Amino acid sequence: MNVRRAVSSDVVELGATLASAFADDPWMRWTVDAEDHDQRLAQIYELTLREIAVPHGVVWTTDECDAVAVWVPTQPTATSLVVPEPLKAELHKLAGSRACAAATAQELVVARLPRDAIWYLAVIGVRSDRQQRGLGSAVLGPMLERLTRDRLVAVLDTSTAANVAFYTRHGFEVADELDLPAGGPHVWIMCREPAQPRDGRVPARRV
Numbered sequence: 001m002n003v004r005r006a007v008s009s010d011v012v013e014l015g016a017t018l019a020s021a022f023a024d025d026p027w028m029r030w031t032v033d034a035e036d037h038d039q040r041l042a043q044i045y046e047l048t049l050r051e052i053a054v055p056h057g058v059v060w061t062t063d064e065c066d067a068v069a070v071w072v073p074t075q076p077t078a079t080s081l082v083v084p085e086p087l088k089a090e091l092h093k094l095a096g097s098r099a100c101a102a103a104t105a106q107e108l109v110v111a112r113l114p115r116d117a118i119w120y121l122a123v124i125g126v127r128s129d130r131q132q133r134g135l136g137s138a139v140l141g142p143m144l145e146r147l148t149r150d151r152l153v154a155v156l157d158t159s160t161a162a163n164v165a166f167y168t169r170h171g172f173e174v175a176d177e178l179d180l181p182a183g184g185p186h187v188w189i190m191c192r193e194p195a196q197p198r199d200g201r202v203p204a205r206r207v
Contacts, residue, residue, distance in 0.1 A: 003138050006059035006068065008050065013065035015046035021125030026185035027159040031105055033096025040094050045123075047094075051087050053122065060139045067135035069124040071143055074117050074155070105180050105187075109157050112176050114191050117155035119147065140170060144192075151194035159185040 006014060019041035022028045032040050049070070053059050057072035083091075095102045113120070121143075126135045147154050148171075156172065158164060164174065172190040179186050 001135070001138060002063045003060055003142060004063065006049075006054055006061045006065075008054055010061060010065050011046055011049045011054065014049055014059075014061060014068045015042045017065055017068055017127045018042075018045040018123060018125045020128045021131075022123075023128070025160065027105070027187070030159075030180060030184045031095060031098050031102035033098050035096065040096065044091060044094050047087060047090060048122075052083070057122070058119075058143060060142050062135065062139065066130045067124075067126040067139045069136075069139040069143065070122045071119050071154075072122050074113070074120045101180075101182070101184070105184060108178060108180065109187060109189065112178060112189055113155050113157075114153065114175055114189075116153050117191065118152040119143070119154045121154060121156035136166065137170070144170060147192060148194065153194065154192040155189065157187055157189045159187050161188075164188050164190070 019038050022041060023038055028041060029037075032044065049059065053070045053072060057070060059068060059070050061068045092099045092103075124136055124140060126133075143154075146152070154172075155175070156167065158167065167190050168174075170192075172192045174188050175191040176189040177186065178189075
């Protein structure tokens with residue numbers, strides 16, 4: 001299995017992979033209209049991959065595009081955080097009847113993210129028929145190595161308890177929790193801090 005950086009020609013396949021991986025995800029079920037749900041998911045992921053993640057973030061996948069990990073920088077001036085209005089409008093449309101719930105959920109979670117985090121794991125997914133084969137860990141590997149080497153703080157959020165255990169195995173710890181309003185899912189915010197060196201000295205971080 002080969003893990004590589006994703007390119008623009010992978011976007012459609014990766015969108016389908018993430019739609020498959022998140023078909024029953026509590027967050028996506030809460031924030032995306034149930035009508036034509038799978039199709040909406042695929043289009044949402046395609047748009048965000050094409051317009052934000054691939055050009056401005058770091059996206060790792062396999063040659064078969066059956067697993068993907070999407071990272072974006074979290075600095076206040078990061079290009080990846082500036083969503084063009086036409087893209088916002090399109091994502092709002094794709095969320096359908098859940099558009100207001102989606103906007104509220106995003107605002108609540110973003111407000112709780114640790115301010116010292118440098119990278120945000122926006123999404124990681126494995127196609128449903130390829131899960132439990134180590135692909136998720138494989139596409140996480142390259143960026144986790146970079147975070148460890150450069151002593152960078154990373155953050156993520158998840159609404160699935162099983163994912164909490166998975167991320168814990170990869171060095172993340174629960175930093176905060178919240179329940180989305182009006183009966184929405186529980187959300188865990190997890191942070192990965194650089195380990196302290198044995199001699200006690202803390203080298204400067206490199207972005």
